[in-house]
Amino acid sequence: MPKFLTSINAISWYFLFPVIFIHFFVVAFPSILSLLLCLTDWNGFGRINYVGLENFQELFRDRVFKKAVKHNIIWTVMFLTIPVIVALIIAYLLTGIKRGQLFYRLVYFFPYILASIVNCLIWRYIFHPRHGLGGWFENQGIDFLAKSPFAMKETALYAVAWVDMWHFWGFLVIIYLTGMYQVDDSLYEAADIEGATKFQKFRYITLPMIRPIFVLSLIIIIIWSVPTFDYVYILTMGGPAYSSEVVANHLYSQAFQRMNVGYASTIGVMMFFYVGIIVGFFAILRRMGWEV
Amino acid sequence: MMNKILKIFLTFILTAFFATSTFAATKVVWWMESSADTDPTVQEMMCDAFNAEQDEVELECVFKEDINDTIRPALLSGSGPDMFDTPGASYIKIYQDAGLVKSMQEYADQYGWQDKLLGWAYNSGVFDGELYSIPKNYETMIYFYNKTLFEENGWSTPNTLEEVESLAAKIKAKGMNVYAYGSAGWQPTHEHLVGNYFNTYAGPENVYKALIGEKKWTDPEFVEAIELLRKHMVDEGYWSGDLETYYSLDWDDFNNEFATRGSAMLMIGTWGFNVTATNFGESSDDWDWNPLPILNSQAGSAPNYQLATGGTMSINASSKNADGAAKVIDWILSDKARALKVTGSLGYGAWLLPLKYTDADFDPNIDPRQKRFLTEFAEASDSGNYGYTTWTFYPNDPGVHIWKDMEVVWAGDITPLEFMEESQRLWDQARADDALVPVGKR
Numbered sequence: 001m002p003k004f005l006t007s008i009n010a011i012s013w014y015f016l017f018p019v020i021f022i023h024f025f026v027v028a029f030p031s032i033l034s035l036l037l038c039l040t041d042w043n044g045f046g047r048i049n050y051v052g053l054e055n056f057q058e059l060f061r062d063r064v065f066k067k068a069v070k071h072n073i074i075w076t077v078m079f080l081t082i083p084v085i086v087a088l089i090i091a092y093l094l095t096g097i098k099r100g101q102l103f104y105r106l107v108y109f110f111p112y113i114l115a116s117i118v119n120c121l122i123w124r125y126i127f128h129p130r131h132g133l134g135g136w137f138e139n140q141g142i143d144f145l146a147k148s149p150f151a152m153k154e155t156a157l158y159a160v161a162w163v164d165m166w167h168f169w170g171f172l173v174i175i176y177l178t179g180m181y182q183v184d185d186s187l188y189e190a191a192d193i194e195g196a197t198k199f200q201k202f203r204y205i206t207l208p209m210i211r212p213i214f215v216l217s218l219i220i221i222i223i224w225s226v227p228t229f230d231y232v233y234i235l236t237m238g239g240p241a242y243s244s245e246v247v248a249n250h251l252y253s254q255a256f257q258r259m260n261v262g263y264a265s266t267i268g269v270m271m272f273f274y275v276g277i278i279v280g281f282f283a284i285l286r287r288m289g290w291e292v
Numbered sequence: 293m294m295n296k297i298l299k300i301f302l303t304f305i306l307t308a309f310f311a312t313s314t315f316a317a318t319k320v321v322w323w324m325e326s327s328a329d330t331d332p333t334v335q336e337m338m339c340d341a342f343n344a345e346q347d348e349v350e351l352e353c354v355f356k357e358d359i360n361d362t363i364r365p366a367l368l369s370g371s372g373p374d375m376f377d378t379p380g381a382s383y384i385k386i387y388q389d390a391g392l393v394k395s396m397q398e399y400a401d402q403y404g405w406q407d408k409l410l411g412w413a414y415n416s417g418v419f420d421g422e423l424y425s426i427p428k429n430y431e432t433m434i435y436f437y438n439k440t441l442f443e444e445n446g447w448s449t450p451n452t453l454e455e456v457e458s459l460a461a462k463i464k465a466k467g468m469n470v471y472a473y474g475s476a477g478w479q480p481t482h483e484h485l486v487g488n489y490f491n492t493y494a495g496p497e498n499v500y501k502a503l504i505g506e507k508k509w510t511d512p513e514f515v516e517a518i519e520l521l522r523k524h525m526v527d528e529g530y531w532s533g534d535l536e537t538y539y540s541l542d543w544d545d546f547n548n549e550f551a552t553r554g555s556a557m558l559m560i561g562t563w564g565f566n567v568t569a570t571n572f573g574e575s576s577d578d579w580d581w582n583p584l585p586i587l588n589s590q591a592g593s594a595p596n597y598q599l600a601t602g603g604t605m606s607i608n609a610s611s612k613n614a615d616g617a618a619k620v621i622d623w624i625l626s627d628k629a630r631a632l633k634v635t636g637s638l639g640y641g642a643w644l645l646p647l648k649y650t651d652a653d654f655d656p657n658i659d660p661r662q663k664r665f666l667t668e669f670a671e672a673s674d675s676g677n678y679g680y681t682t683w684t685f686y687p688n689d690p691g692v693h694i695w696k697d698m699e700v701v702w703a704g705d706i707t708p709l710e711f712m713e714e715s716q717r718l719w720d721q722a723r724a725d726d727a728l729v730p731v732g733k734r
Contacts, residue, residue, distance in 0.1 A: 043386060043727075044364065044386075045364070045367075045368065045386045045387060045389065045390035045392065046386065046389040046390035046391075047389075047390075124476075127540075128540060128545075129536070129537050129540050129541075130540075130541070130545060130549075147534070147536035147537065147540070148536065148539070148540040150539075150540070151476075151535075151536040151537070151539035151540045152536055153703050237479045239479060239539070239696075239699050240535075240536075240539055240699045240702070240703060241699040241700045241702065241703035241705055242696075242699070242700065243703070253692065253696070256361070257688070257692045258688055258689045258692045259386060259688045259689070260689065
């Protein structure tokens with residue numbers, strides 16, 4: 001048998017082959033197919049007609065798509081700020097707790113291990129106008145949360161994001177905490193000798209030292225925000241009046257409710273390019289010497 | 293000796309094998325929409341009963357969640373069951389275009405299905421002159437009311453717009469909501485209301501003309517119907533008090549609200565019979581139902597019943613046992629008393645086959661209110677006094693638009709006219725794409 005077939009490199013490829021094979025047929029091939037479908041008017045069943053760039057022209061006229069893109073941007077900004085800040089603070093405070101830290105870790109991480117449907121039902125019940133907090137306040141004679149924030153177009157997007165953030169931030173706490181534990185204690189000891197405050201230690205030691213893991217968390221948030229779907233679908237289905245519609249939800253509606261599979265593929269391709277741009281941006285930063 | 297034993301053994305095995313394959317019943321697999329409440333009854337009273345009555349065809353019923361998502365890849369791959377359910381005729385149209393569903397015309401002619409089914413129900417499955425689907429269930433929109441409450445307050449059931457609005461004011465003055473309803477968990481609930489207003493304000497004749505393209509959806513009667521619905525929903529808060537609460541209540545919530553005097557009426561499909569009877573069974577109040585009031589004189593003088601099919605059954609184009617599947621369908625359609633017994637066991641909310649029932653077919657213990665619906669509906673639809681639901685007669689894209697964008701009208705982001713202009717655009721597109729579903733001639 002030729003030597004190159006039994007080399008370490010070749011053996012690595014043998015082990016990778018099943019995964020690559022599955023990935024090609026389950027992910028890569030459908031993705032390539034989707035690239036082609038976006039140039040058609042396919043309804044998912046019958047004839048496939050080539051329509052050129054018509055779907056793209058339609059996409060830029062589509063008011064719901066524009067709204068959904070705006071909502072995805074708001075969503076991303078919210079996730080890049082609120083859970084990140086809260087998780088950083090809590091993780092840092094947790095590093096100072098010697099006893100009972102595991103309990104807090106469990107409590108904060110618990111929503112993350114719950115299925116999205118469970119999280120959504122909990123919060124739908126809490127905000128229910130009859131049985132939830134609104135009903136309880138009403139019985140006390142207080143007009144607060146009388147209407148579910150999921151049902152008001154002014155608040156629906158933020159309410160859904162709140163539930164998703166409630167589920168997500170515990171995950172950030174755990175990865176930040178892991179990063180913080182990797183910081184050399186001698187740096188803090190030196191800072192203590194110099195009389196640094198807790199905030200100064202956080203600002204000048206912790207934050208710079210966990211930068212790779214912190215930036216990774218931001219990349220994850222940005223990329224995961226693009227296909228966000230489940231919480232929106234379960235809680236509001238993008239309503240009321242598209243006030244919480246996000247791009248993935250619009251894609252689903254076009255593909256499986258309106259049976260415009262070609263058009264839905266166009267939306268998918270736009271999402272793909274958007275993620276590509278983000279990944280490319282961070283790749284450029286890395287090339288420029290950023291610790292990303 | 294050993295050879296002899298071996299020969300006898302092999303002869304026995306081969307005989308058993310050929311006997312089994314020669315005389316085995318044809319197996320027909322049917323994928324049905326699953327519902328935890330009804331599956332055991334359907335299995336027992338339809339599938340098991342069919343297998344027990346004959347030995348030519350062995351029927352295997354497989355209950356599937358979200359049947360449309362499940363059946364689609366199966367059909368596209370050229371496999372799948374012999375028979376399958378779909379949510380409605382608009383899906384059949386797509387399958388038929390793609391050659392995934394078998395024409396049942398030869399079976400319909402052979403077994404005389406047209407004579408067994410109500411005319412409109414048979415026509416709803418006819419595409420390009422051939423039968424492709426048969427409704428498993430029919431339904432219409434009505435309203436239930438708390439009879440005891442109405443009697444206590446001396447209220448009369450409304451028949452006109454003026455009477456509806458006058459009654460609504462009296463109900464609200466008592467601190468109750470006019471109608472119980474909500475869309476949490478099922479956003480397409482909105483289309484029930486849109487269909488009600490189209491048929492009782494613009495009228496079935498105008499809806500029919502718009503469906504077949506003789507009229508525009510932007511004509512004043514449709515725009516006014518949407519404006520009236522907007523007024524009743526947003527300004528008056530007829531449904532569960534206000535728009536936001538309507539968006540927040542689910543099936544259990546609003547049914548409970550109706551049964552506990554939170555609301556005086558419940559405008560819903562006839563699938564509500566079962567739950568209404570159950571909920572009121574635990575209350576000292578009594579209930580009854582009426583057809584929807586006519587909100588405008590152009591909608592006619594007599595109440596109309598909107599036609600709707602709740603699910604269809606069809607044969608897979610790639611089925612190798614289509615003849616067996618047709619026998620299953622014929623067995624189902626052939627015995628009206630049995631069909632009524634099955635749907636009666638399910639509270640008449642499922643498997644209400646659109647057959648030509650007569651008085652003799654009914655169980656003497658049937659709830660008279662339920663019987664009144666079945667007979668009045670048959671009479672009204674037979675005499676042409678019927679309307680059209682959006683979920684049976686609309687193609688996909690315009691159908692989704694109705695319930696998705698109605699929220700935009702309620703939010704005040706677009707006007708009723710803009711809503712109907714978009715509707716017309718989508719209908720024009722569907723017509724150009726040959727995506728319309730059949731509408732029988734009035």
